[in-house]
Amino acid sequence: MLSIIQQSKFLKLMIVILTIIVLVFSIGLSVSLGAADIHLSIIWQAVFNFNDNVTSHQVIQELRLPRALAAVMTGAFLAVSGAVMQGLTRNSLASPSIMGVTNGAAFALVLVMAFYPAVSNFGMTLASFAGAGVTVILIFMIGSISPGGLTPVKLALAGVAIGTLLSSLSSVIALHFQLEKQLGFWMAGGLAGTDWASIQVLLISGAVGMLIALMISKSMTVLNLGEDVAAGLGQNNIVIKIMGIITVLLLTGAAVSVAGAIGFIGLIIPHMTRFIMGTDYRWIIPVSALFGALLLVLSDVVSRLINAPYETPVGAITSLIGVPFFLYLARGSSGGDKK
Amino acid sequence: MNKHKTSSFTGVMVLLILLIVVMFFVTLGTGVINISPQEVIRTLLGSGTDRQELVLFEFRLPRIVLALLIGTGLAVSGAILQSITQNDLAEPGILGINTGAGFAVVLFIFFLQDSIGSVFSVLIMPLFALLGALLAALLIYVLAWKNGVNPIRLVLVGIGINAGFSAALVILQLKMNPQDFRQATVWLSGDIWNANWTFVLALLPWILILVPYALQKSNTLNVLNFGDDIAEGLGSKVESDRRVLLIIAVALAGASVAAGGAIAFLGLVVPHITRRIIGPLHQYTIPISALMGGLLLMVSDTIGKNLLTPMEIPVGIVVAILSTPYFIYLLIREK
Numbered sequence: 238m239l240s241i242i243q244q245s246k247f248l249k250l251m252i253v254i255l256t257i258i259v260l261v262f263s264i265g266l267s268v269s270l271g272a273a274d275i276h277l278s279i280i281w282q283a284v285f286n287f288n289d290n291v292t293s294h295q296v297i298q299e300l301r302l303p304r305a306l307a308a309v310m311t312g313a314f315l316a317v318s319g320a321v322m323q324g325l326t327r328n329s330l331a332s333p334s335i336m337g338v339t340n341g342a343a344f345a346l347v348l349v350m351a352f353y354p355a356v357s358n359f360g361m362t363l364a365s366f367a368g369a370g371v372t373v374i375l376i377f378m379i380g381s382i383s384p385g386g387l388t389p390v391k392l393a394l395a396g397v398a399i400g401t402l403l404s405s406l407s408s409v410i411a412l413h414f415q416l417e418k419q420l421g422f423w424m425a426g427g428l429a430g431t432d433w434a435s436i437q438v439l440l441i442s443g444a445v446g447m448l449i450a451l452m453i454s455k456s457m458t459v460l461n462l463g464e465d466v467a468a469g470l471g472q473n474n475i476v477i478k479i480m481g482i483i484t485v486l487l488l489t490g491a492a493v494s495v496a497g498a499i500g501f502i503g504l505i506i507p508h509m510t511r512f513i514m515g516t517d518y519r520w521i522i523p524v525s526a527l528f529g530a531l532l533l534v535l536s537d538v539v540s541r542l543i544n545a546p547y548e549t550p551v552g553a554i555t556s557l558i559g560v561p562f563f564l565y566l567a568r569g570s571s572g573g574d575k576k
Numbered sequence: 577m578n579k580h581k582t583s584s585f586t587g588v589m590v591l592l593i594l595l596i597v598v599m600f601f602v603t604l605g606t607g608v609i610n611i612s613p614q615e616v617i618r619t620l621l622g623s624g625t626d627r628q629e630l631v632l633f634e635f636r637l638p639r640i641v642l643a644l645l646i647g648t649g650l651a652v653s654g655a656i657l658q659s660i661t662q663n664d665l666a667e668p669g670i671l672g673i674n675t676g677a678g679f680a681v682v683l684f685i686f687f688l689q690d691s692i693g694s695v696f697s698v699l700i701m702p703l704f705a706l707l708g709a710l711l712a713a714l715l716i717y718v719l720a721w722k723n724g725v726n727p728i729r730l731v732l733v734g735i736g737i738n739a740g741f742s743a744a745l746v747i748l749q750l751k752m753n754p755q756d757f758r759q760a761t762v763w764l765s766g767d768i769w770n771a772n773w774t775f776v777l778a779l780l781p782w783i784l785i786l787v788p789y790a791l792q793k794s795n796t797l798n799v800l801n802f803g804d805d806i807a808e809g810l811g812s813k814v815e816s817d818r819r820v821l822l823i824i825a826v827a828l829a830g831a832s833v834a835a836g837g838a839i840a841f842l843g844l845v846v847p848h849i850t851r852r853i854i855g856p857l858h859q860y861t862i863p864i865s866a867l868m869g870g871l872l873l874m875v876s877d878t879i880g881k882n883l884l885t886p887m888e889i890p891v892g893i894v895v896a897i898l899s900t901p902y903f904i905y906l907l908i909r910e911k
Contacts, residue, residue: 383908383909394665397735401896405900408889408893409889412884412887549746550750553744553746553747556739564737567720567735
């Protein structure tokens with residue numbers, strides 16, 4: 238069955254269209270569910286025939302819609318980051334949360350909040366970009382100076398260690414400057430506070446990131462045949478890798494700065510996508526984006542319903558879904574060797 | 577074994593005990609109220625002021641003793657785990673055993689605390705933590721089992737279990753009332769500020785029984801450390817030995833976590849440094865790890881208590897900042 242899908246362009250397109258339809262419905266669901274349930278027809282009106290005087294229209298425009306859109310983009314970006322990381326390192330465990338990238342962004346945020354309290358939202362976004370970037374580079378450095386290279390287990394452990402170190406330092410700074418509350422709020426990972434300004438950040442850096450990801454998707458497929466083969470085919474692997482790292486930075490930075498720490502989406506989704514769509518990254522990248530968006534929109538809905546009227550951090554929900562999958566992958570890895 | 581190692585063993589032991597004694601007095605004397613060493617000694621001998629006696633005997637002394645015990649428990653647990661998994665990076669924190677214990681304790685705070693008296697609940701908490709730790713260990717062992725337990729698979733599965741328990745903890749915590757929530761949060765970040773003699777009494781028997789038992793099993797650990805093939809060749813019942821020692825390590829970690837919260841990385845770093853100083857024989861590494869673990873935790877707690885006064889940094893955070901750079905260094909060196 239799966240091999241039929243992988244060989245048929247038509248079936249692949251059908252999956253894409255089907256996912257888009259389900260995604261649109263999930264967004265509708267996400268917008269309609271909440272403290273005040275809103276009927277779908279009113280959502281339609283609020284979007285296409287907005288009336289300033291109707292409260293539910295305002296709720297939709299100011300709260301629910303940006304939140305749902307943020308979920309769509311964050312999910313898509315984290316999934317694509319994961320796909321690109323896994324493609325570049327040929328490491329099945331590579332993904333933003335495993336590698337402590339979110340802790341790096343949090344650390345930079347806390348530094349900025351402590352030393353430049355007057356910072357704007359845009360400044361905070363920049364800081365989280367920088368933090369995520371430095372962490373990615375640190376982990377790749379650890380991988381490249383150690384003799385065995387970036388084995389899955391080493392990557393996972395380096396991520397745990399750097400993540401723990403950075404989050405501990407963040408806690409100390411937060412304690413000293415009395416920022417625990419802000420930090421805790423951010424670390425819990427959630428989409429509750431998203432507004433149209435955060436959507437703009439997501440849109441701009443996300444568009445660039447996704448564009449580069451699509452541009453290098455063909456080269457990543459070739460890269461997966463092995464670096465030597467790719468080089469033999471005339472491909473400049475260094476350029477591809479640098480472009481890939483830039484993609485990861487843009488996408489993870491944007492996602493993390495808006496939604497905080499949301500784990501495991503970047504790990505699970507690319508695996509699922511590869512399982513269904515095969516090894517061609519020209520399909521993996523866009524379909525990962527769709528699947529990631531769908532997963533996060535649904536997780537966000539669950540996070541609001543599971544303990545209503547209180548919200549459960551959506552990061553906890555994605556972890557609970559992701560952990561069994563991680564265990565499955567861990568069982569499959571027989572050792573430090575790349576497979 | 578050889579005479580040189582034995583004499584350096586004695587030397588290291590004496591040095592560590594000296595350091596512990598010195599740090600003991602420094603720690604007793606420092607805090608929001610400073611008490612000079614002479615006054616500390618005078619108070620210990622029973623002729624201090626009421627105020628000094630209260631501060632020393634009711635607040636600082638139990639906290640120091642508890643830090644020593646917890647550090648000992650975690651370090652010995654780490655030493656055992658590293659040998660039986662033949663993995664230098666194994667440790668109760670990374671493997672998710674701490675979080676498992678934490679999960680059980682938080683469940684306990686959530687459901688049962690109010691129905692059990694407070695002193696009794698302190699004594700019974702280690703048992704719950706132990707159950708949680710055992711559950712985590714069992715899960716890891718079963719999930720990592722695939723024609724035997726591969727050390728790397730064990731560590732990866734541990735990381736997964738850790739993440740799972742953490743997520744479950746977050747969800748559980750959010751269902752708590754504010755007071756329980758605070759208690760659970762402080763406790764989870766690895767903190768011993770709430771120390772009192774009841775906690776000491778609850779932990780002491782675990783350490784006094786299990787550490788000597790582990791020491792007595794030194795030869796088995798030495799053999800297991802060689803790897804499964806050689807161990808079997810030497811006649812060791814590898815799997816059953818491994819199971820018994822795993823339970824000891826888990827019990828030590830569980831009891832320590834019940835008293836001190838989730839303190840990670842201490843159990844990893846201390847045995848490493850110990851082996852570097854004294855070599856791989858467990859007759860030497862277990863006692864030295866025990867002392868060094870206690871010392872490290874006591875010092876970390878003093879740093880955490882005094883660095884940002886009047887704010888306290890949870891000791892788990894201090895330990896993480898001190899030891900993760902060393903862990904990363906180990907990771908880089910490893911093939």
